[in-house]
Amino acid sequence: MKELDFINIIKQQIGSSYIGDDCAYLKELGIVISQDSLVENIHFKRVWATPFQLGYKSIAVNISDILASGAKPAYVTVALSLPNNIDGKFVEEFYKGAKTALHGAEIIGGDITGSERIFISVTAIGITAGRCISSRSSAKPGYKIITRGKYGLSSAGLNELILGGENKDLIRAHLEPELDEEFSRDISKHITQNYAMMDTSDGLADALFKIAEASGVSIECNEIDGMFGAEDYHLVAAVPQEFDSGLDGVYTVGEVYEKRDFVLKINSRKYNRYDELNLYNHFEKGENNV
Amino acid sequence: MKELDFINIIKQQIGSSYIGDDCAYLKELGIVISQDSLVENIHFKRVWATPFQLGYKSIAVNISDILASGAKPAYVTVALSLPNNIDGKFVEEFYKGAKTALHGAEIIGGDITGSERIFISVTAIGITAGRCISSRSSAKPGYKIITRGKYGLSSAGLNELILGGENKDLIRAHLEPELDEEFSRDISKHITQNYAMMDTSDGLADALFKIAEASGVSIECNEIDGMFGAEDYHLVAAVPQEFDSGLDGVYTVGEVYEKRDFVLKINSRKYNRYDELNLYNHFEKGENNV
Numbered sequence: 001m002k003e004l005d006f007i008n009i010i011k012q013q014i015g016s017s018y019i020g021d022d023c024a025y026l027k028e029l030g031i032v033i034s035q036d037s038l039v040e041n042i043h044f045k046r047v048w049a050t051p052f053q054l055g056y057k058s059i060a061v062n063i064s065d066i067l068a069s070g071a072k073p074a075y076v077t078v079a080l081s082l083p084n085n086i087d088g089k090f091v092e093e094f095y096k097g098a099k100t101a102l103h104g105a106e107i108i109g110g111d112i113t114g115s116e117r118i119f120i121s122v123t124a125i126g127i128t129a130g131r132c133i134s135s136r137s138s139a140k141p142g143y144k145i146i147t148r149g150k151y152g153l154s155s156a157g158l159n160e161l162i163l164g165g166e167n168k169d170l171i172r173a174h175l176e177p178e179l180d181e182e183f184s185r186d187i188s189k190h191i192t193q194n195y196a197m198m199d200t201s202d203g204l205a206d207a208l209f210k211i212a213e214a215s216g217v218s219i220e221c222n223e224i225d226g227m228f229g230a231e232d233y234h235l236v237a238a239v240p241q242e243f244d245s246g247l248d249g250v251y252t253v254g255e256v257y258e259k260r261d262f263v264l265k266i267n268s269r270k271y272n273r274y275d276e277l278n279l280y281n282h283f284e285k286g287e288n289n290v
Numbered sequence: 291m292k293e294l295d296f297i298n299i300i301k302q303q304i305g306s307s308y309i310g311d312d313c314a315y316l317k318e319l320g321i322v323i324s325q326d327s328l329v330e331n332i333h334f335k336r337v338w339a340t341p342f343q344l345g346y347k348s349i350a351v352n353i354s355d356i357l358a359s360g361a362k363p364a365y366v367t368v369a370l371s372l373p374n375n376i377d378g379k380f381v382e383e384f385y386k387g388a389k390t391a392l393h394g395a396e397i398i399g400g401d402i403t404g405s406e407r408i409f410i411s412v413t414a415i416g417i418t419a420g421r422c423i424s425s426r427s428s429a430k431p432g433y434k435i436i437t438r439g440k441y442g443l444s445s446a447g448l449n450e451l452i453l454g455g456e457n458k459d460l461i462r463a464h465l466e467p468e469l470d471e472e473f474s475r476d477i478s479k480h481i482t483q484n485y486a487m488m489d490t491s492d493g494l495a496d497a498l499f500k501i502a503e504a505s506g507v508s509i510e511c512n513e514i515d516g517m518f519g520a521e522d523y524h525l526v527a528a529v530p531q532e533f534d535s536g537l538d539g540v541y542t543v544g545e546v547y548e549k550r551d552f553v554l555k556i557n558s559r560k561y562n563r564y565d566e567l568n569l570y571n572h573f574e575k576g577e578n579n580v
Contacts, residue, residue: 033365099304
């Protein structure tokens with residue numbers, strides 16, 4: 001069974017209007033909230049990542065969701081489940097790494113329990129005051145697609161780890177991805193119209209497909225290196241043509257159109273179904289072939 | 291290594307003023323937040339609990355923390371990590387059970403990933419408007435200790451499961467513990483002074499010890515059946531003598547004194563160290579002896 005099938009069952013069960021973006025936006029409270037987990041042997045292997053790096057990445061993947069919403073990272077809770085052969089040094093290093101990924105947020109609590117494998121689940125809260133909050137479904141015909149950063153380094157780093165390579169820069173891009181807080185803040189503080197923004201945690205192609213689908217539009221873009229690779233944690237946004245970020249390094253990769261005969265078009269290749277993208281899917285990986 | 295040792299390392303690392311209660315109280319936002327995890331083979335066995343019951347309990351243990359703070363349950367996020375032999379029916383039943391434990395809260399999002407064992411981590415948010423929020427450290431000399439409900443049913447239910455017994459009421463007390471929203475609301479809406487309140491998820495004796503220690507006072511109480519057993523999820527509070535709950539079934543189990551030569555005294559037995567209580571500790575349980 002695929003992750004998207006499960007999500008559809010969950011949507012059906014809870015019928016919440018908040019489901020759909022990586023963060024839930026609680027207007028009443030002026031916050032966005034996101035929860036993401038990292039599981040040993042699914043998302044990481046203990047031999048590949050130091051406890052410091054695990055701590056960094058656990059926080060980073062959640063702060064990334066807050067940045068994708070446009071909100072200001074504010075609070076984090078951490079639930080750790082650890083096998084009983086883990087020592088205090090692990091926990092200390094984990095938290096040292098966690099602290100370096102906070103982007104201004106504060107760790108305010110959590111939970112620690114036993115387990116057979118390491119399981120980390122982090123919840124992050126962002127404050128929305130003074131920011132325009134993004135939604136996947138807010139891409140409009142005529143908008144341009146902008147992003148920043150080089151794609152594919154993280155997946156190349158994962159390859160290094162799998163194949164036993166030693167390119168430290170690539171491995172670091174995978175284990176300690178940098179987040180683009182500046183890009184998030186620049187857009188959410190200055191934009192004057194609704195817009196779509198996502199992180200590229202599952203790849204740039206994935207994000208563009210999801211934005212186009214949720215917005216009921218078509219997105220056409222140029223192929224760029226590494227756009228199918230996951231976990232770069234850059235940001236990509238669909239914004240009005242006239243929006244000028246003024247930041248160095250921001251580039252346009254595509255454009256939004258009224259719905260055509262494709263959801264996403266990359267060069268001449270048209271995609272209409274998500275599974276045509278052939279992206280990584282956790283539920284196709286069993287415990288034996290990870 | 292013991293859970294409390296890990297918590298001390300974490301406190302040292304993050305130095306947050308929010309750590310200490312089961313919920314973090316974010317006054318700026320008018321909310322409390324709590325995150326707790328349930329791990330397969332540590333907190334539950336798949337053969338003992340139905341998916342519905344798992345869903346119920348995952349939400350209940352978190353809503354219980356919100357109720358212990360005195361806040362109103364409002365929002366919940368759910369992170370599920372599931373082995374790839376789990377089917378859609380499991381997810382559907384899990385969420386059906388989850389919905390029955392919400393006590394007015396709404397499920398607003400979460401995350402679903404693969405894993406080798408079932409991991410469930412839930413974050414709950416409560417709203418504090420119109421409520422007086424409790425703190426473990428707010429028990430004062432002269433206060434009385436009040437609670438409601440019968441203790442020991444949940445641990446007896448766990449025993450039934452372990453020994454293959456079939457007492458359905460006891461098993462249900464363990465797998466689907468009822469929460470006392472009324473007790474929480476009654477106190478937090480009517481009390482006019484600071485007070486301490488906890489749930490008895492780790493046992494009544496545990497809660498009293500932690501309240502006394504955090505408040506720098508001594509608590510003396512009468513022994514009652516089942517007070518060392520965990521997971522009853524009743525509430526216990528230290529409140530001014532003159533506070534009159536008016537609810538049926540509320541009874542006084544003890545009293546708070548200026549610090550004496552014990553933290554907790556049950557009948558004539560004095561406890562000064564937490565480990566003298568001989569309570570359940572997750573980190574003493576390995577994956578082989580669960």
